[in-house]
Amino acid sequence: MKFQEFIKKLQHLSETKKIIIIFAVVAMVAPILGYFWFSSASYHISKIGEPVNSVNLPSIDLPNLDNILPDTDQAQTADSSAKDISTADWKTYTNAQYGFEIKYPPYLEPAETGIPDASIKFINKDQNVNINWVFFGLTPNTDNSLFDEQVQRVQEGEKSGYEKGGIVRILNNFYVEDKKAITYETIGWPSHIPSVDTIIEYKNGVITLQIYGQNEINIDNLNRKDFSEYSDLENINNQMLSTFKFTQ
The missing domain is CATH 3.40.1000.10 (Mog1/PsbP, alpha/beta/alpha sandwich)
Incomplete structure (x- = not known):
């Protein structure tokens, strides 16, 4: 039955029958939608445990910070030498x-x-x-x-x-x-x-x-x-x- 014919027949039914049919349709469709949702969610959850380098992420070019930020060890040494006067x-x-x-x-x-x-x-x-x-x-x-x-x-x-x-x-x-x-x-x-x-x-x-x-x-x-x-x-x-x- 085509969807348009189904709607026309539904319009001629009493309110009680309309409610019964709607619930019946929902009962049939809900498990199907639930199955697809569960499959999609399971796939994404399974990716959580994978290493970052195995996940296909978009590539972003970041600026080279080598000449901007000092080496951590050097920064700590300089700070310590400024305060520690022998x-x-x-x-x-x-x-x-x-x-x-x-x-x-x-x-x-x-x-x-x-x-x-x-x-x-x-x-x-x-x-x-x-x-x-x-x-x-x-x-x-x-x-x-x-x-x-x-x-x-x-x-x-x-x-x-x-x-x-x-x-x-x-x-x-x-x-x-x-x-x-x-x-x-x-x-x-x-x-x-x-x-x-x-x-x-x-x-x-x-x-x-x-x-x-x-x-x-x-x-x-x-x-x-x-x-x-x-x-x-x-x-x-x-x-x-x-x-x-x-x-x-």
């Missing part, structure tokens, strides 16, 4: 009387201070580094103030401004072993010579590491929060502090 060839200053020591780089030459048994001064011999000299050692407590009181003075000095010299900013509050410590930046007056100072709690005084700059810095840069001219001082401060330890 102090293996540094000399060591030891204060056996007060029980502490620190390493210093080869371009710093030891010099005497007014209190040679408690401290030492280093003169910079490398003109490419913006450092004049470095002071390290025990600072006698001449005014009976404790470490916490000296820190309070630093904090108050930071708030009072630096237009005529003083504390520029506090860099870090930390501990050296179980002793409290603080690092801060200063600027001189009338010459704008920078320094990075660290004081470490020690009995009735403090141990001081002061890195004093060679060249004046631009105070306008500080007002713009540009502290890049302190970078040499910050670097040597951090490197030397990483070698500091108490020996007794």
Whole structure:
């Protein structure tokens, strides 16, 4: 029977018979459609376990990235070398009387201070580094103030401004072993010579590491929060502090 004749006869039937016939047709067609759907799905699922190179994928030409991205190993090595600064060839200053020591780089030459048994001064011999000299050692407590009181003075000095010299900013509050410590930046007056100072709690005084700059810095840069001219001082401060330890 042609499809058109089937439709005409269907139109003359009652609603009940129409419903019965429609259900009968669906019941016959559904298994056939289901079979084709299942066969197609099974074929595609079977491809999931195959290696990628066995699947017929369209070919896409990608740009050569060899000259764009660095080799992974080279990138990691460069990054590590930038952060890992060896102090293996540094000399060591030891204060056996007060029980502490620190390493210093080869371009710093030891010099005497007014209190040679408690401290030492280093003169910079490398003109490419913006450092004049470095002071390290025990600072006698001449005014009976404790470490916490000296820190309070630093904090108050930071708030009072630096237009005529003083504390520029506090860099870090930390501990050296179980002793409290603080690092801060200063600027001189009338010459704008920078320094990075660290004081470490020690009995009735403090141990001081002061890195004093060679060249004046631009105070306008500080007002713009540009502290890049302190970078040499910050670097040597951090490197030397990483070698500091108490020996007794």
